[in-house]
Amino acid sequence: MSTSTTPAPPGTQDQPPARAAPRRGRRTPARTGWRRALRRDWQLYSLAILPLLFFLVFRYLPMIGNVIAFRRFEPGGSIFGEEWVGLRYVQMFLNDPTFWQVFRNTLWIGGLTLLFCFPVPIVLALLLNEVRRRSLKRFVQSVSYLPHFLSIVIVAGITMQMLASDGPVNHLLGWFGHEPVRFIQEPEWFRTIYVGSEIWQTAGWGTILYLAALTTIDEDLYEAARIDGANRWQQIWHVTLPGIRPTMVTLLILNIGTFMAVGFEKVLLLYNPLTYPTADVISTYVYRAGVESNSFSYAAAIGLFEAVIGLVLITSANQLSRRTVGTSLW
Amino acid sequence: MVKPSRSYRVFQGVNGVVLTLVVLVTLYPFATILARSFSGERQIRAGEVALLPKGFNLTTYKIVFQDAMFWRNYGNTVLYTVVATAVAMVLTTCYAYVLSKKQLKGRGVLVGIAVFTMFFTGGLIPNYILVTSLGLKNSVWAIALPNAISVFNLLVMKAFFENLPTELEEAAQIDGLSTYGVLLRIVLPLSKAVVATMVLFYSVSFWNSWFSAFLYMDRTDLMPVTVYLRNLIQGATGGGNAGAGTEQLSQVGANIQSVTIVLTALPILCVYPFVQRYFVSGVMLGAVKG
Numbered sequence A: 001m002s003t004s005t006t007p008a009p010p011g012t013q014d015q016p017p018a019r020a021a022p023r024r025g026r027r028t029p030a031r032t033g034w035r036r037a038l039r040r041d042w043q044l045y046s047l048a049i050l051p052l053l054f055f056l057v058f059r060y061l062p063m064i065g066n067v068i069a070f071r072r073f074e075p076g077g078s079i080f081g082e083e084w085v086g087l088r089y090v091q092m093f094l095n096d097p098t099f100w101q102v103f104r105n106t107l108w109i110g111g112l113t114l115l116f117c118f119p120v121p122i123v124l125a126l127l128l129n130e131v132r133r134r135s136l137k138r139f140v141q142s143v144s145y146l147p148h149f150l151s152i153v154i155v156a157g158i159t160m161q162m163l164a165s166d167g168p169v170n171h172l173l174g175w176f177g178h179e180p181v182r183f184i185q186e187p188e189w190f191r192t193i194y195v196g197s198e199i200w201q202t203a204g205w206g207t208i209l210y211l212a213a214l215t216t217i218d219e220d221l222y223e224a225a226r227i228d229g230a231n232r233w234q235q236i237w238h239v240t241l242p243g244i245r246p247t248m249v250t251l252l253i254l255n256i257g258t259f260m261a262v263g264f265e266k267v268l269l270l271y272n273p274l275t276y277p278t279a280d281v282i283s284t285y286v287y288r289a290g291v292e293s294n295s296f297s298y299a300a301a302i303g304l305f306e307a308v309i310g311l312v313l314i315t316s317a318n319q320l321s322r323r324t325v326g327t328s329l330w
Numbered sequence B: 001m002v003k004p005s006r007s008y009r010v011f012q013g014v015n016g017v018v019l020t021l022v023v024l025v026t027l028y029p030f031a032t033i034l035a036r037s038f039s040g041e042r043q044i045r046a047g048e049v050a051l052l053p054k055g056f057n058l059t060t061y062k063i064v065f066q067d068a069m070f071w072r073n074y075g076n077t078v079l080y081t082v083v084a085t086a087v088a089m090v091l092t093t094c095y096a097y098v099l100s101k102k103q104l105k106g107r108g109v110l111v112g113i114a115v116f117t118m119f120f121t122g123g124l125i126p127n128y129i130l131v132t133s134l135g136l137k138n139s140v141w142a143i144a145l146p147n148a149i150s151v152f153n154l155l156v157m158k159a160f161f162e163n164l165p166t167e168l169e170e171a172a173q174i175d176g177l178s179t180y181g182v183l184l185r186i187v188l189p190l191s192k193a194v195v196a197t198m199v200l201f202y203s204v205s206f207w208n209s210w211f212s213a214f215l216y217m218d219r220t221d222l223m224p225v226t227v228y229l230r231n232l233i234q235g236a237t238g239g240g241n242a243g244a245g246t247e248q249l250s251q252v253g254a255n256i257q258s259v260t261i262v263l264t265a266l267p268i269l270c271v272y273p274f275v276q277r278y279f280v281s282g283v284m285l286g287a288v289k290g
Helices: A010-047 A049-069 A088-094 A097-117 A119-129 A134-149 A152-163 A168-175 A187-215 A219-227 A232-243 A245-257 A264-270 A273-279 A282-292 A296-324 B006-037 B041-045 B059-065 B068-100 B107-119 B124-133 B151-162 B166-174 B179-190 B192-208 B211-216 B225-237 B244-252 B254-289
Strands: none
Touching: A010 A049, A010 B068, A010 B179, A049 A296, A049 B068, A049 B107, A049 B124, A088 A296, A097 A119, A097 A187, A097 A245, A097 A273, A097 A282, A119 A134, A119 A187, A119 A232, A119 B006, A134 A187, A134 B006, A134 B254, A152 A168, A152 A187, A152 A264, A152 B006, A152 B192, A152 B225, A152 B254, A187 A232, A187 A245, A187 A264, A187 A273, A187 B006, A187 B254, A219 A232, A232 A245, A232 B006, A245 A296, A264 A273, A264 A282, A264 B225, A282 A296, A282 B124, A296 B124, B006 B254, B041 B254, B059 B254, B068 B107, B068 B151, B068 B179, B068 B192, B068 B225, B068 B254, B107 B151, B124 B211, B151 B192, B151 B254, B166 B179, B179 B192, B192 B254, B211 B225, B225 B254
């Protein structure tokens, strides 16, 4: 109001036409668009401030904090380290025999988990799908979800109690005249124990998405298959499995993405120095090197290596599935 | 319906047997732990306890109940769960509401900022250094703040908000409510279902968590009960450092562990029958919309 009546200083009046041409073309609409959006929705934007601060501080700052893998870090100093040391810590872990041992263990445990824990929910979902009595189906489902709701500490505790030298498993072995096995202390048993308890804990929960996918398959397809003379197995093979393929692929990509980050907390709870030869994985080694031995930069270098492999794995799995099956996460 | 063939009936039979086995294998460990918690130490050592308690007694429960540290840690778990869930709900609700406004400029960027963190994270060491240098150690904020938003939960909530009728909000806005007012007085009352589900998701995960407390709490009296249990387990297997207050207990052995497992799992087992269907629907919503 007042601005319209105030005569503009001579200098400023000339300038706008000179700049206006390029501006109006590209930048002005965007800028006034933002200004208008901010004026209209500032209350909405203000709601996003605290969450954005959270992401910035607790998610993105640690990502940048990974530079300490290339800088010397001193406890109490800057969280980004004191001075550049280049690839010194990378070279250190590449020459570290323990690193290669934990690397192999990670591949082993990750591979076995993928091999056994990925298909079990699919099979379980197919079996549940064949159950006619709804009450029975719901009961089996409720029971099989249960372990998922327990703390990993409880799962580890139960696993150890079951496998203790006075536990039920050894009790059973005793019936066959077998000597008690000290499962928790034997390196050769660790992978079996890990994968076994993982299946126990996750199999039921993993069926949820498959069961949801199964309900979306068109009944007419089964009808058509039956008319074509397909028996039950052929129906499963030609109708059911293709029907849940997108779900399978999506979950497989996600599984591959977390392949390297094998159940860190569970390993930490189940292993002990006696089982390190097979149980120690990259993330537990990072934890011990960093938090317990204070070699932060060294541990961060290994952790970064792990994260990068994870990222590469998930992007390539995604690419591959987009090319071959036509389903992808993004 | 088509009359079931003979092979199909056989299949149904086999299927029933397999699923019964699944149920038994899932439940058996629980039964054993429960039996052990009521059994005598000597009977457990002899490997006699399987499905039913042998040498029934409540001594172990008494020992655990009389341990002040156990109650202290149990109380900590309740406190941490409540505080962390409250923080998580406020932040998640705010961001989910913002993201649900399709016409909002820059919305794609805001979504991207959140989703990218699902695929790449800073890793243990930078996080540890950050939390330590922010001075959050030995406080509940070390547990609550770094886990304040789960992107999965965020996407579930966003999907729910997007499905609310926009007319109601517009009408309220015309009647003079601010955005905050619309969120508090219109949107949240309409979203009780999703809010309840998210509170469940967060509180169960905070109740179950142990690692952040294990990392950032130096004092035994600040530990949650999950770390108490962890120290008990590690102490008993000779794997490492039992917590100071639990050393004596870990000598006592298997039935102490069983009792602690039972007591730690109890709240979850009690609410489980009522909450699991919310979890299932929440996961499906997240999967479909996410």
